[in-house]
Amino acid sequence: MSAEKRRHVGSAAPRREDARLITGRGRFVDGVRLPGSAHAVVLRSEVPHGRVRGCDVEKARAAAGVVDVITVEDARGMELPCGGLGPDRPTHYPVLADTVRYVGQPIAVVVAETAEAAHDAAALVDVDIEPLPAVVGLETAMAPGAALLYPEWETNVGTDFPLGDAEAATTVAEHVVEMTFRLARVAPRPIEPRGVVADYDGETLTVRTGTQAPHFVRDHLAVALGLPVNAVRVLGCDVGGGFGAKEHVYPDEVLICLAAVRLRGPVRWSEAPGDHLAATLHARDATHRGRLALDADGRFVALHCDIIGDLGAHASNAGAGPLVVSAVMSPGPYRFDTVGARVRGVVTTTTPTGSYRGFGQPEVTWTRERLIDEAARRLGVDPVDLRLRNMLDAHERPVSTGMGQEYDSGDYAAGLRTLRDQVRSGHVEDGRRRGIGFSCHVEMTGVGPSMVMKAEGYLAGGFENAVVRMEPDASVTVHTGLTGMGQGIETTLAQVAADELGVPLDHVRVVLGDTAVTPYSPIGSIASRSLAVGGGAVIHAATALRDKLFTIAAHRLEVAPGDLEIADGTVRVHGVPGAEVALADLATSAWRGWDLPDGVRPGLDEQATYDPPAYLYSSGAHAAAVAVDPLTGAVEIEGYWVVNDSGVLVNPAIVDGQLRGGVVQGIGMALYEQVSYSPDGQPSAFYDLPTAVEAPNIDIVHHQTPSPVTPGGTKGVGESGTISSPAAVGNAIAAALPEIADRITATPLTPRFLHRTLTDRNR
Amino acid sequence: MSAEKRRHVGSAAPRREDARLITGRGRFVDGVRLPGSAHAVVLRSEVPHGRVRGCDVEKARAAAGVVDVITVEDARGMELPCGGLGPDRPTHYPVLADTVRYVGQPIAVVVAETAEAAHDAAALVDVDIEPLPAVVGLETAMAPGAALLYPEWETNVGTDFPLGDAEAATTVAEHVVEMTFRLARVAPRPIEPRGVVADYDGETLTVRTGTQAPHFVRDHLAVALGLPVNAVRVLGCDVGGGFGAKEHVYPDEVLICLAAVRLRGPVRWSEAPGDHLAATLHARDATHRGRLALDADGRFVALHCDIIGDLGAHASNAGAGPLVVSAVMSPGPYRFDTVGARVRGVVTTTTPTGSYRGFGQPEVTWTRERLIDEAARRLGVDPVDLRLRNMLDAHERPVSTGMGQEYDSGDYAAGLRTLRDQVRSGHVEDGRRRGIGFSCHVEMTGVGPSMVMKAEGYLAGGFENAVVRMEPDASVTVHTGLTGMGQGIETTLAQVAADELGVPLDHVRVVLGDTAVTPYSPIGSIASRSLAVGGGAVIHAATALRDKLFTIAAHRLEVAPGDLEIADGTVRVHGVPGAEVALADLATSAWRGWDLPDGVRPGLDEQATYDPPAYLYSSGAHAAAVAVDPLTGAVEIEGYWVVNDSGVLVNPAIVDGQLRGGVVQGIGMALYEQVSYSPDGQPSAFYDLPTAVEAPNIDIVHHQTPSPVTPGGTKGVGESGTISSPAAVGNAIAAALPEIADRITATPLTPRFLHRTLTDRNR
Incomplete structure (x- = not known):
């Protein structure tokens, strides 16, 4: 469908889920x-x-x-x-x-x-x-003589393997920034x-x-x-x-x-x-020893991450997956001569860790983007300039990152430049310390090609199916095995189908995951894939349905199918006013099995599969402006800006919502959230979450580089908000408090931590 | 699937529905x-x-x-x-x-x-x-000056049209038997x-x-x-x-x-x-003025039926359909030079009439077979011989009946000869009068070709769809929009699918009519079509699934798909022991989207449509032996024999059950059942149904002339039992009481009627 024919894709149609949810008619398990x-x-x-x-x-x-x-x-x-x-x-x-x-x-x-x-x-x-004995924390678990969860392993290290260039950033370079970072163990809530x-x-x-x-x-x-x-x-x-939980x-x-x-x-x-x-599975809780090597001109030479993740008591079905994704997505939007990682997953006597929005990407973005800011600080250059200097060129695609990823599209520098233009800083004199931090990321979305998933050891494919049916009255039902958990997939799939079939949006109904009713979805609504992959299947199925309508209409109108177009509930001959037939007429005929050309099956329901040939790489650039009260360590986020590029937007309002929610979760990770264990293995019952009060205004600009991979040009966006937000907040705090910038390495950056660290430094 | 490969089709597998129904776990609406x-x-x-x-x-x-x-x-x-x-x-x-x-x-x-x-x-x-004013009965409704239900029509005759040769049997012939017959108004129960x-x-x-x-x-x-x-x-x-209700x-x-x-x-x-x-809609309630013309040798020259049916207060959605089917199926298994009918539907102030097992065919079989027995009596020939002399030859196919039907297969004479060999009469001297009656019919089943349905004015097609899915563990689910109302369709469709896919019967699950879950079935489980048409769709879908399994297995085993066969849960290379792959292995791979040949869609679910190109003509010959007590008019059915040919039998035990139930309903029509109205339009609250006590032993022999039309060679059988049974019982009573044979024209043949008629005649 060409852009000019789209009526619903690209519009901020109200979420159809909301009437139900807001009026208490949501269908939740406990109901x-x-x-x-x-x-x-x-x-x-x-x-x-x-x-x-x-x-x-x-x-x-x-x-x-x-x-x-x-x-x-x-x-x-x-x-x-x-x-x-x-x-x-x-x-x-x-x-x-x-x-x-x-x-x-x-x-x-x-x-x-x-x-x-x-x-x-x-x-x-x-x-x-x-x-x-309880075994809490990576250091305890990896210490010589540690109590073992699985004595037959003779270690608590469940897995240990290199990815990319194991020697990256160990060779001589003009500047090497080496630090250890950690995103705390958190709980999807x-x-x-x-x-x-x-x-x-x-x-x-x-x-x-x-x-x-x-x-x-x-x-x-x-x-x-x-x-x-x-x-x-x-x-x-x-x-x-x-959120992955x-x-x-x-x-x-x-x-x-x-x-x-x-x-x-x-x-x-x-x-x-x-x-x-x-x-319920926890997430993050990985320690990254990161090394960023730069030459004398500030060019990124190499990046290496030594990633050690806490698996908890056993590998969840996500296993070491988030750690691997941290490793393979470590280059972000930048060019390096060499990149490498070591991945270790360690078992401890804690709740197993699993998937959470971002799946390893917030962790490694925190590491990489903090390293870059630290490098800029040490080199005395502007951190945005340093980023722009090292960004992958938009015109050079596909480009291999050196970690097995082939980025297909996206203009990362344009995004960051737009972001820089957006940012406005305040000038209030209130005794607080202020700083602005930036973070950029490339997001792996749209998991994923089934053959890649096989190669990576998954036990499921990554395709999606859709069945699109047009009833005798031309009302349309879309069936997908995906699920709606707030991301508005009922609305966006309806928009996609309505455009392909030329029907009003409210004539399309979307039926979600029910294994007795909807087609197979191997892994469901995870990994920022619902709309990009599921929408691909809907487009394929709707296109097949439209082709069938054209075949029937061409037979009826005695024209070639290629002369036909679909819109406003009719199939009509292009350029011939009045030569048209109503969809309901065609649909009734199709369901009765009447007046069909030879070989055309009765009915109007088409199933299609979409197995993306590659991952879909979205990108984003975030900036946070913070004010830190040195007397208390309290952080206020005074401004937050996002430039996001997840390809063609089906519903900009929904994407805004996805980004805002993700950013607030990232702020939660940066400032508040942590599941903590006592040394004897008891989890704390206390968990601090951000509320609407802590959520800043978030300014969003969309860039739309259409995906060359998916039929609709879409990429995933569900996790985007969480990926750069911890790093942007961390960099902003480091910018506000340069004297302790090298201590801004682990989350959550609580008032107690900041106050103590400032006090220690000033002592 | 060749006959020798079939393991489940043809076996009397226990009905899987029964465990649920017998143990009180049936899922009925009121539950x-x-x-x-x-x-x-x-x-x-x-x-x-x-x-x-x-x-x-x-x-x-x-x-x-x-x-x-x-x-x-x-x-x-x-x-x-x-x-x-x-x-x-x-x-x-x-x-x-x-x-x-x-x-x-x-x-x-x-x-x-x-x-x-x-x-x-x-x-x-x-x-x-x-x-x-109430308008009850055809005579009242059609009388000059009758009160009108719809004054704008200026008549109570809702429809009036000829079919076939309007002059049939009015021309001079050696013998013309002309009588008026009626099957009473009954209620499907x-x-x-x-x-x-x-x-x-x-x-x-x-x-x-x-x-x-x-x-x-x-x-x-x-x-x-x-x-x-x-x-x-x-x-x-x-x-x-x-039963149609x-x-x-x-x-x-x-x-x-x-x-x-x-x-x-x-x-x-x-x-x-x-x-x-x-x-609830009533049924039958048609009066047939029938004329059978024979030449001097007893050859059937012509048949004409003047059919007047009581529609009730308005046409139900079946309309005059049963009357039309009476007309077009009037020739039965016999050859005539000319055949014709006049069809009139009349409105009265009674409950509308609709569908009931047989749909016009018991009515016309009553008419035709009573006419034949009456002709044999008048000509002094054996009624079976008279039938055999006039039967269509088995080798002359397709044969046009002169009423728009093309019979494709069936050896009617062989059936009747087998029946004659089966019949054993008793010789008890107990003062009762005994007689044996025969009836033969051809049954229109498997409605129906969608284009024929269009031509006949239906508002739906006659195809069926099936979706057959093999899950990763090689368990199979068959989805059909048909419904189970006792006919065992869950069992028989499972048998069909199990054979096509080489899996054990209990690995196949059948999901029936649910518009959100199962594919479109335009008219559902009516007209003896569920297995014949729906089974055709299942065979087509299962065959497509098998072909896909072969394609995947051929790729895996590096052989040609044509070298493969499926059985016992594996796909194996024909004639190469050990060269095989388990279905569960193939299915798992297919659902993961792995190791598939180029262009093969992930998953193992196939939808297929079967739109039969023609009606499917089953046939049957029935015989009843009755004893009538002249002192009371009570009729006992001492023996009942059926030779039935509905093509390939998927489950003979289920077909036996269908035939037995139908015969008992036919006996009910012949002897007991009637919805009667007072002249002022009030229905009687009394309705006499046969019970197990009135049900005779029924001996059944199956002939199996495979349908040349359907993929599995099946024809319909759901209505067969009801079609010949009233006429067989009527002919037996006429044979037992030849002095009142010409009064055996209308049902129910109650003891009161028989006793009075005998008494009147003997007076």
Whole structure:
């Protein structure tokens, strides 16, 4: 579809989800009411490490209202996948185990007629655990003589491998900036807790769960439970935020489904208030030893990152994936002679880490962009000039980064120049220290080519399917296995389909992830791929449908299909006024199987697959202006600017929302958020999140370099906001406080930390 | 698939539906429990004909628990289709009307929080109807000066047209047997009453209803309610018998859906015990003046049927369809020089008539086969010999019947000879009179070619779709828009798919009619088409899937696809032991999008359409042995034999069940069943059905002449049992009581009728 024919793509159409969500008609898991549902409570370990010697459930089983208690014996052999750490490492972990390795690990499930009865009975379960030493923190875990989580490994290092040039930036260069950076362990915090309502009728296990990837959940539930795949149905509901936390299959899902199968009836479970911080995967928590080498002219010569990530108690199904992405995306938008990384994933007695918006990219952007600012400071050059001097040229595409990525499009310098023009700094004299920080990134989006995923060891493909159906009245339904968790995919896919089919936007309905209803989506709505990859499938399916309409109309109007165009609910002969036929007329005829040219199948429903031939590289440049109160260490973000390029925008208002939300999450990481563990392995119950009060005004400018890869020219944007924002804030604070700039390396940059560091330096 | 490769097709696999149904886990509409459902009662006319002057619902509206009352004003403009009677006749009728024309016609709907409150409030509705004359019976309706249902027509004859040779059998022939026959008005009696649970959430109207045709219901509900088609979802449930009664869209469905839309919530309704006889469509009720002309040698020269059918108060969506089918199928398995018919449909102030197993074919078989027996009696020849002498030759195919039908296959004489060999008569001396009667028929099945349906004025096509999906573990799901109402379609489609895909039967799951989940089925499970047409679609889709598996396996094994075969869960190279790959391996690879040959789409799901190029003609020969007690007129059926040929049998046990059930319904028509009206238009509340006690042993022999039309060689069989059974029983009674043979013309042949007729004759 040429740009001039587009009516809906590019417009800020109101999100169709909002009427439902705002008026309380959202369909969330916990709102599902199945008559006769039992309620489950997952009993979790309160010790970080130990061997389960016994689990006496007799009292619980005898308690009023209890219908079932599930222990490790009942779930023997049920496993979920670990992201591959290497040939000597387990590929799966048990959903209930004889050894506990983190506070929050499931130990047993109590099922009762009411939630209260289940909670009361759970308190009666008597678990006897022989304690083993806690292992908290990378240094502890890697220290000689450290207690081992898996003694058979003889180390806590789960995986260790180089990528790119292992020697990068170790050779002689004029300037080498070498520092250690860390983004703290954080917890993705969707508004909606995780939840499951599972029902089994003896034939089908029907699972409603707040997931980003219903088919992924289905596939793994079937294997874990030993059910045929065609006996498991997983329905996504409205998902109240995912951010990566809901792309995983958790032991909880398997256990609640097991309870439903045993009960032959519905069982419901929702994350308890205390569960989330301990039992939902954490993220980030990686230490990067970064080395940036520059020549005398400030040209970037080499970059190397020694990445050590905390996997937690075992590899989640994301495994060391975020660490690898940190490594391969380390060059960002810049040119280096050589780039390299070492990747290590370490197990500790903490909650496993997994996916979170950005997936390794905020971490390495923090490292790279802080290194660049530090280099500029040391060289006495403007950090924006230093960046511009080293940026990849927009005209040289595709360009290989030296880390296995081939950037296809994007004008990074133009973005940064636009950003510099946008930034306005204030001049208030209030005793606070002010600074402006910049950060640039290239974002890997649109996971991804299935063959690349195979090469990278994933257990799923990266394509998307769509079925587009035009009903007899020319109303249109789009079916996709993707899910909506706030990103407006119902609206944007409708915009895409409406343009291709020449129908009003409100005639298009979008049906999202339900494994019984929608086509296969191997990995669902993750990795900034929903619109770019799923939209590609919708365009392909809608185009096939349009071609079929043209074929039928050409037969009817006795013209060539190439003479036809579609718009305003009609197919018409280009340039011949009045020579047209209504879509509803064609559609009725097609569904009746009447008046069709030879060989044309009745009906108007087309399925198409889109498997992107490459990743889609978006880019962004962020700037933050901060004011730091030296008396308290408090940081206020006074201004925030984004120039983002994620290719063609289907709905600019939705993209703005994605960027704003992501930036606020990045600010949260930079200033507030951290899951902390005591040395003896107990997680803190305290977690500080930014609110609307902490969210600055965010000015956004869009550049639109169309993707040469996707049919609609779109790229992913879901994670963009989070990737540069920690670094932009960190660089701004470093700019405001140059005397402690070399201490701005680890998040969160709390008032306490800044105040103490300033005080120490001034002492 | 060649016969020798078939493992499941042809085997009497146990019906997979039965475990669910027998253990009380059937999913019937009335078992659907949606929280907060309101209950609806449809208030119906108690007068047969009149003008509604007023309908005071204020008291009802004010009654406790009442949430809504719907009257004609609220449903203004909502209509359902009439089967076309001709250019001057209405194409639609209103769901609520200002004129009532039958007892049972809906007048208003009361919706309340409980069923009791709705019933109580319905009694408070005050309807003022100005009475008009009742018009009951064809003679009354067609008499000069009759009261008119539609004065603008100036007649009660809704349609009147000739088919074939209007002069057939009026020319001079050696022998002409001319008699008037009638099958009484009967009511299809499924075990499960009709019911609807409708829910509207502001976006989607979700309708659960016991229907044979969910898409058909969806299409017509959308039009009636003015909703976009893509906003209406209709789910079939387990349907407890259909028999044609549940192929229609009734005003009740529209009204309950309207109530749900108005309420923005769930509303439930079930046929009240008194509703069924008045508010569910009746059937048969046609009078045939038949003329059979023979030459001196007993050769059939000509056949003419003057068919007058009682349409009831208006044409149902079946319209005059059963009358037309009577006419076109009048030749049966015999050769005539000329055949013709006149078809008239007449309106009366009675419940409209519609579809019922056989759809016009039991009626005309009664006429033709009684005529033949009467001719044999008059000519003094054996009725079986007379039939054999006039049967179409098996080798002469296709053969045109002179009534627009082209029979493609079937050896009718072989069937009748086999039947004659089967029949064993008893020789008990108990004062009862004994006789054996035969009947032969050809059955039109597998409706139908979409272009023929267009030509015949249907508003839908006759194709079927299937989606067949093989999951990563090689479990298979078949999706079809057809429904199961007892005919075992879940089992037989699974057998078909299992053979095509080389998987165990229990690895195949069949998902039936749900407009949100299953592909489009224009007219659903009617007209003996589910397996023949739907199975054709399944074979096409499964074949495409198998071809794809072969393509992938050939790439993997480096052989040509033509060298491969599929069985036992593997694809293997023909004649090369060990050269094979497991289906689950291929399927996993396909769903991941890995290792696929160029141009092969990821995934393993194929949709196919099958639009049969012609009707499929099954055939049957039935014999009944009866004993009639002359003292009481009581008839006992002492033996019953069927030779049936419906092509390739997928599941002989299921076909036996279909035949047995149909025969018992035919016996019910012959001996017991009648909806009778008083002259003033009030229906009798009494309806006599056969039970297991009245069901004889039924011996069945199958001939299997494969259909040259369908991919699996199957033909339809769902209606076969009902078509010849009334005539076989009638002929047996006539044979037992030759002195009143010429009075055996109208059903039901009750003891009272037989006793009186015998007594009159002997007087």
